[in-house]
Amino acid sequence: MKRALICGVSGQDGSYLARLLISKGYEVFGSSRDAQMESFNNLQTLGIKGEVNLLSIATTDFRSVLQALSQVAPDEIYNLAGQSSVAMSFEQPLQTMESVGISTLNILEAIRFTGASTKFYNAGSGECFGAAAAQPCDENTPFRPRSPYAVAKAAAFWSVANYREAYGLNACTGILFNHESPLRPERFVTRKIIATAARIASGSGEKLHLGNLAISRDWGWAPEYVEAMWMMMQLDNAQDLVIATGRTCTLEEFVSAAFASVGLSWRDHVVTDESLFRPTDLNESRANPARAHQLLGWRAKNTMPEVVQRMMEAELGRSGAIHH
Template structure:
């Protein structure tokens, strides 16, 4: 039985990855900073919390990281931890850098010190590219435009250097935007879905947003965790862009969401300039051909499917008790 350690198991991707790996027959260790007090609500929603070995691990602490790796001796480590909000990274740049790039460096060093044949997956980000009018592929130059993107770019090059210098099996998945019902409320996509559902139920009236003309490639998170796993099963470690290859504006996202609920978004959406970021990416486009060909992976869900699934879950959840997952 293979053993996998997921850092950041309580998040959207960590929860879906844990479920996927369990289905593949793995013994899964899920790490969070404080496993004793964390609610693990996403793991409860997926009904897998009791199937995991939950541990406390702070990857910004090298000693703690090395100790856990030597104790568990995992075959694979998936680093999905770290501050993940672009907007919040402008307010917390030091926390973002430490949790993303320092945490990644500690994992690389701990694997090197352990002398164990551990494979490492690092969660990269399309934010590293900046604007991508021409669809980005694995050779596109980085132009990060936020503290979050800078931290992710740093982690990418750390891993690239350790892979070359120490012959580690380490790879980065450069993931474009991917959504699901497990998205936290502060992400704009979940904010739109929640607000639209509340408006349809007469529980709210308006939704305030910033720049709705941005363009992104949105995928389905459960699809993307399968791509993470496939990257770790290759003979040689490589970095891959994971995306649908189709981009849409946020205005399109809003229109589809509100139309699905028989609403007119223009009657409810207010543009608030305060919500604009200091710097923002206008266009995000991807070319996932390498993953399509070498991993035999392709996104299964388009934007309409993603939005419909998120709305369905939101409407069902609104009728459940707030403590039903506790």
């Protein structure tokens, strides 16, 4: 029985990954900063909380990481911990760099220190490419990060590459573009849009306040992306790969699809709020996930319209407000 340790198991990706690994017969260990205080709502929602061995690891503390690795002795480690909001990174740049950059370094160093043959997956981000050229980004596109979050993710990416090349660690980074699900908290714009549209459809009378509607992103379905993570870890030679749908849509198109799915026109309910604009933002992100298809046989089945549909169905099921 393979053992996997998921750092950041309480988040969207960590919870879906835990479910996937359990279905594949893994013994799954999941950590959060304080497992006693954490509610693990997402694991509860997926009905798997009792099947995950929960433990506390402060990934920013090397001793804490080393202790956990010695205790669990995992075959695979998935590092999905760390501050995950681009918007929040502008408010908390130092905490973002520590929770993303330093945490990744601590896990790599602990694997090297123990001499274990543990495979390591690191959660990278398409945000690292920043304002890349109009060309879709692939594994050879240079990074030009435009947020503290992207800077931290870029630092983590190069740490992984460095440990792989210098010490022969089986370590890879999945450069994931935006991927959504009903498990996203409402501070993420996609879930905020879905939840607000559902409330408006049931008569809340509120307005949805959004920033720049002209930005465009590649939005995928999170449960598919964790499959790509697992597939990356099964390669004999670790490879960094771009994981995305390859299809880019504007935020306005996302909003329009969300309101249309509950029979409303978004223009009647959305207010552009300049206070929600970011200091620097990516106007457009485009991805070329061809290499992942070539090496893993992985391809996204759900693109933005299906993602909106699935999130809305879950939202309406959650609120029980209206049925379509």
